[in-house]
Amino acid sequence: MASIFDMTELNNGVRMPVFGLGTSGNKDQTVCNETIKAAVDAGYRLIDTAQMYENEEQVGKAIHQLELSDKNLFITSKLDNTNHGYEAASKAIDDSLEKLGLEYIDLYLIHWPVVKGREGSWQEDNIETWRALEDAYDAGKVKAIGVSNFMVKHLENLISNCRIKPMVNQIRLHPGVLQEEIVVFCEKENITVEAWSPLSPLKQMSEDEKVKAMMEKYRKTIAQLLLRFSLQHNFIPLTKSSKAERVVENADVFDFEISKEDMDYLNRLKFDDLEAPDVDEER
Template sequence: MNSLTDTYSLSNGLEIPVLGYGTWQVTDPNEAVEGVKAAVKAGYRHIDTAQMYKNEEFVGKGIKECGVPREDLFVTSKLNNTNHGYEATKREVAISLEKLGLDYLDLFLIHWPVVKNNGGDWKKDNRETWRALEELYDEGKLKAIGISNFAVPHITNIMETARIKPMVNQIRLHPGVLQKDTVELSRKHDIVVEAWSPLSPMKHLNEDEEVQKMSEAYGKSIAQILLRWSLQHGFVPLTKSVHEERIQKNAEIFDFELKKEHMNYLDSLTFEDLDKPEDFVER
């Protein structure tokens, strides 16, 4: 990957930019609008939001005001946990499109596989929810459909009945949380893997002498090293900031490459106080 405009091809041929601008925890209306505009100005063409973030309306305003044609942007949203099920999914996707002010979404994901309102049967719940997404995909309202936080059992369940297989799985990935089995199975099914919270280990790595040496050697910040690590693993990292300078800096990760020994070192790290994958499957 050499530039912010590089893409991966999803299984249906749709191109997804290799770095995304995330909007998780951006609830201030002005910050959401201006953050999207700053990201697009910096060259990002991939914008990620979710019903759960409660900012789709403001993200949509930022998209409208950013000065780049809609067709040049890749916009993702995700299904809220209270909206699972065939009928609810159909209804709520329409609401998301209305809030965002868009005719279609480039990607829509089931946000969590196991939720509190599914009557205790997450397998049936996910299959019915997925059936609705398949139909919305057929209608052209969703250009790609996928999953988020799905581990091996959840992926396997979907694949058993899916008419259209998931194209993306967005999961937590960074040094200390590798989710190797989930990544392997996703790739087996030609599912592109996105990485949320790619900068989570920052507080630990600020104290790590080896990583400090890397930062000096490459002339890059630890955040840039973490995002580059994600890219070199073939993930699509989603990074969030509301500060224009930091948004720009997070995109400056295409002019260096981490050496194999540095990748291996980052892969080997563990952090006791970080959530484990099993801690963020059910919501």
């Protein structure tokens, strides 16, 4: 990864930026405008929102108020868990388009594979919901479709029973949470992997002497080491801040390479208080 403007090709041929801005928690319009402006100025082109974050409208307004329509932005949103099922998902996609004020959304994801109260019927539930995403894709309302927090069994269900293979899986990934089984499966199936919460171990790693030495060696902050780590794994990191200066700091990760030895060290880190979500339980 040489530049923040690098792109990767999804399995449908759509090109997607390799580095993204998360927006969860940023509902305030001023914060949205400031962070999105800082991000686009720093070269971010991918912006990740979701119905669950209740900020699609603010993200859409920021794009329009900042007049970013000529910046080739790549906008992702995600279906809320309350909107599973063909009819509800179809309507939800239209709602997202309206809130964002866009003619199409670059990438639309099913946010979570299991719905509370319908745990026993996740297979049928995801097939019906996915059909709505497929139809929106055929209609040109979304340019790519994918999933989030799907494990191997959830992806196998879609791949075996649906017309269109998901293009992306967005999952939690960072040192201590490497979810190898699903990552290897996605690689095999040519499903692009995005990393959410890539900065989770910031606090834990700040107490690690070897990490402190890496900060000196590369002249980078822990946040920058974590984002570079994600890029070197071929994940697309989505990082969020409510502060413009941190948004800029986080993008400054394309001028160094973490050595194999240091990657091995980071790959071995484990933290008792950080783990992958149990998708059957948390939603």
